[in-house]
Amino acid sequence: MIRKLYRLCPDAGLMARLGLLTAILAVLQGLLLGTLVPIVRALLRPEPDLDAAGPWLVAGGIGLAAYGVLTVIATPVGFAASMQMTAQLRHRLMRHVTTLPLGWFTTERKARLARTVTADAGAIGTLAVTIGQPAITSVLVPATVIAVTFAVDWRLALLFLAVVPAAYLTLRRAGRVSSIAEKELDQAATEIAGRAIELGQAQPVLRAAGKGGTGGDRMREALDEHRRSYRRGLDRSLLPDLSFTGVVMAGFVAVLSLGAQLLLSGALTVPDTIALLVLAVRFLEPLGTLIELIGALRAMENGIGRVEAILDVPELPRSPRPVRRVADAGIEFDDVTFSYGAAPALSGVSFRCRPGTTTALVGPSGSGKTTVIRLIARFFDAGSGHVRVGGRDVRDYDHAALLDEIAIVFQDVYLFDTTIEENLRLARPDATRAELEDAAREARLDEVVERLPDGWDTRVGEGGAQLSGGERQRVSIARAFLKRARIVLIDEAASALDPESERAVGYAIARLARDPERTVIVIAHRPATLTAADQVITLDAGQVTEAGTPAGLRTAGGAFARLFDQYDSARRWHIAPAGPR
Numbered sequence: 116m117i118r119k120l121y122r123l124c125p126d127a128g129l130m131a132r133l134g135l136l137t138a139i140l141a142v143l144q145g146l147l148l149g150t151l152v153p154i155v156r157a158l159l160r161p162e163p164d165l166d167a168a169g170p171w172l173v174a175g176g177i178g179l180a181a182y183g184v185l186t187v188i189a190t191p192v193g194f195a196a197s198m199q200m201t202a203q204l205r206h207r208l209m210r211h212v213t214t215l216p217l218g219w220f221t222t223e224r225k226a227r228l229a230r231t232v233t234a235d236a237g238a239i240g241t242l243a244v245t246i247g248q249p250a251i252t253s254v255l256v257p258a259t260v261i262a263v264t265f266a267v268d269w270r271l272a273l274l275f276l277a278v279v280p281a282a283y284l285t286l287r288r289a290g291r292v293s294s295i296a297e298k299e300l301d302q303a304a305t306e307i308a309g310r311a312i313e314l315g316q317a318q319p320v321l322r323a324a325g326k327g328g329t330g331g332d333r334m335r336e337a338l339d340e341h342r343r344s345y346r347r348g349l350d351r352s353l354l355p356d357l358s359f360t361g362v363v364m365a366g367f368v369a370v371l372s373l374g375a376q377l378l379l380s381g382a383l384t385v386p387d388t389i390a391l392l393v394l395a396v397r398f399l400e401p402l403g404t405l406i407e408l409i410g411a412l413r414a415m416e417n418g419i420g421r422v423e424a425i426l427d428v429p430e431l432p433r434s435p436r437p438v439r440r441v442a443d444a445g446i447e448f449d450d451v452t453f454s455y456g457a458a459p460a461l462s463g464v465s466f467r468c469r470p471g472t473t474t475a476l477v478g479p480s481g482s483g484k485t486t487v488i489r490l491i492a493r494f495f496d497a498g499s500g501h502v503r504v505g506g507r508d509v510r511d512y513d514h515a516a517l518l519d520e521i522a523i524v525f526q527d528v529y530l531f532d533t534t535i536e537e538n539l540r541l542a543r544p545d546a547t548r549a550e551l552e553d554a555a556r557e558a559r560l561d562e563v564v565e566r567l568p569d570g571w572d573t574r575v576g577e578g579g580a581q582l583s584g585g586e587r588q589r590v591s592i593a594r595a596f597l598k599r600a601r602i603v604l605i606d607e608a609a610s611a612l613d614p615e616s617e618r619a620v621g622y623a624i625a626r627l628a629r630d631p632e633r634t635v636i637v638i639a640h641r642p643a644t645l646t647a648a649d650q651v652i653t654l655d656a657g658q659v660t661e662a663g664t665p666a667g668l669r670t671a672g673g674a675f676a677r678l679f680d681q682y683d684s685a686r687r688w689h690i691a692p693a694g695p696r
């Protein structure tokens with residue numbers, strides 16, 4: 116386990132210092148106890164011999180002072196190690212998950228990630244110090260006591276030694292049982308976290324369906340299972356815990372009996388017997404505390420396992436010689452097939468977008484439009500075929516360099532609970548105020564900012580809840596302008612925005628597309644966006660069924676023409692004034 120801890124923590128030096136200090140403290144404690152033997156021998160004679168006890172008293176005093184100093188040194192080192200380890204683990208985990216394919220982020224895994232980043236990383240850092248230190252002490256103090264006892268009486272030393280394997284075996288069993296119990300309990304706790312995330316996310320749907328009150332059923336089941344796991348763990352660990360305590364108690368009784376026997380037979384003097392009994396207590400007492408520590412140690416080991424399991428999830432493969440410059444904003448799909456699970460989401464998709472053009476993707480729900488966008492941004496890798504940007508496979512690029520060129524405007528834009536300015540600055544943290552204002556004007560966000568009570572400093576609420584869907588999209592489009600992204604991928608709102616936002620977003624998309632350097636791919640639902648596109652790609656069941664200019668495809672009277680008419684009549688129906696009844 117110590118090796119695993121070292122592997123996880125880049126600052127192994129700090130861990131090594133702490134381990135060494137703890138080991139020295141434990142051995143020193145055992146040796147200090149050892150000095151009791153000559154001191155008790157000298158002082159408990161019929162005529163106490165202070166001269167004989169003197170050097171040992173001095174040695175004991177120096178040892179005690181050293182113990183105090185080292186303890187003072189070890190405490191801040193332990194605190195620093197604990198904080199540092201937790202921070203580093205959290206940092207590593209967060210950095211790693213940003214490199215994982217988006218498909219990894221299921222509700223269950225998000226709950227697991229949340230628990231591992233908060234509970235496990237925190238517990239590993241804390242336990243490594245609060246449990247690791249006493250665990251080292253509980254092993255090294257008895258070991259030193261055995262060594263010291265050999266110098267006094269080999270028979271008692273051998274008896275101490277005989278207790279060790281019996282204690283070890285029962286402790287191992289107790290450790291195994293508590294490890295299983297901890298895993299079950301953690302699984303149950305993760306289930307609760309998952310249900311809580313789901314319950315929060317599903318609130319609008321549940322309430323809309325009038326089931327707000329019943330939505331907690333799955334949560335209740337998870338809570339019940341957690342309680343049952345806890346109970347099972349307690350029941351299971353009872354016998355192994357009692358066995359271990361029994362072994363330690365039996366050891367103590369055996370030491371007492373042998374000590375008494377040796378005393379009565381004259382093999383041991385009274386002072387030696389008293390000193391050895393003190394040693395026996397200090398031998399068995401730390402062993403006894405091991406049973407309390409073993410559960411926490413196993414919990415830490417399991418926590419380390421869970422951290423490692425996340426760190427072991429393979430990242431999106433990286434090119435050994437990543438390309439850092441995107442030559443142009445051309446995009447090409449070359450016989451691309453991709454599936455999330457068994458059924459293919461895209462099969463044999465091929466199309467080309469010349470740099471500076473706008474392509475509208477259309478097709479029924481589930482036809483693969485969003486998947487096309489995800490593959491360009493490399494949220495996932497194609498199963499077969501090539502997705503090319505600037506003439507190179509997206510897998511050849513340094514991912515960050517590729518994403519620098521791409522801005523994505525999702526249908527449902529998530530904003531951080533901070534000011535509108537900071538949300539915009541995410542796209543370019545060093546942008547000047549003038550650049551922010553330009554981007555806002557292009558995206559028609561300036562009108563929104565003017566209306567907000569604190570202007571640029573208005574906080575947008577969690578997820579951007581203070582803004583309407585259309586206003587959030589404008590923030591996202593403004594980010595694309597600010598970033599000067601040469602490739603913009605847009606998922607236009609399928610449902611109607613308020614008329615003002617609809618006009619503003621339409622205007623902003625047209626402005627984005629006007630830049631001759633910029634390639635825009637838009638999942639389009641508005642007739643105006645479709646008509647303005649240079650080309651249209653129609654998808655159905657993951658395959659390209661039509662490709663061409665909007666005018667050409669409308670004339671051809673195929674799937675696109677039908678979809679166009681549907682969208683068009685839906686808009687007209689929406690904006691038509693109510694007639695007399």
Ligand SMILES: Nc1ncnc2c1ncn2[C@@H]1O[C@H](COP(=O)(O)OP(=O)(O)OP(=O)(O)O)[C@@H](O)[C@H]1O
Nearest residue numbers: 218455456460478479480481482483484485486487
């Ligand atoms: N994360 C995912 N995991 C599993 N299957 C997915 C995932 N995302 C999409 N799919 C499936 O892949 C197929 C294509 O989905 P995609 O979202 O690309 O379609 P779409 O045309 O964008 O649909 P919509 O217009 O409804 O957004 C669908 O069958 C969908 O159920």
